[in-house]
Amino acid sequence: xxxxxxxxxxxxxxxxxxxxxxxxxxxxxxxxxxxxxxxxxxxxxxxxxxxxxxxxxxxxxxxxxxxxxxxxxxxxxxxxxxxxxxxxxxxxxxxxxxxxxxxxxxxxxxxxxxxxxxxxxxxxxxxxxxxxxxxxxxxxxxxxxxxxxxxxxxxxxxxxxxxxxxxxxxxxxxxx
Numbered sequence: 001x002x003x004x005x006x007x008x009x010x011x012x013x014x015x016x017x018x019x020x021x022x023x024x025x026x027x028x029x030x031x032x033x034x035x036x037x038x039x040x041x042x043x044x045x046x047x048x049x050x051x052x053x054x055x056x057x058x059x060x061x062x063x064x065x066x067x068x069x070x071x072x073x074x075x076x077x078x079x080x081x082x083x084x085x086x087x088x089x090x091x092x093x094x095x096x097x098x099x100x101x102x103x104x105x106x107x108x109x110x111x112x113x114x115x116x117x118x119x120x121x122x123x124x125x126x127x128x129x130x131x132x133x134x135x136x137x138x139x140x141x142x143x144x145x146x147x148x149x150x151x152x153x154x155x156x157x158x159x160x161x162x163x164x165x166x167x168x169x170x171x172x173x174x175x176x
Contacts, residue, residue: 037101040098040175045096046093047093051078068087086157088154090151092150094149095141096145097147099143099144104176107141107173109172110135114167117131122169124169129169141173153165
């Protein structure tokens, strides 16, 4: 009986090893390719001389001037000038454009108002900005540096007290 049990155990082991040894396999080769393309990124940063931006360090920041007027107290970081018919408020705003995997030496920065403003005049970096077409702010922007392009709004004296002024400025950086 011992010999018979040993024979069954040996047969069972042989069957087990045979089934493992005869397992089906398949193989394949995956070829992987990629092409690196250059890219640039634009973010807005608060300038120490200007109003602190909400969302600084991103490409969707907000510059909130708060209450503005031709005379009287004005918020920190706001520069105001007046003429006989209007006043202008402005704040320093830093724009930083960085590049990766690019031989571009510099970039062109344009700005355009998101919607028409028939009452107020807008400028970025001293360049008039409207909704009609993009305005070139700089044609030779330096990468990886905060470039100060003050944002200014000129408001006529005829504007009613309590009038809210709101618009967006769309910036586009293009590698040269």
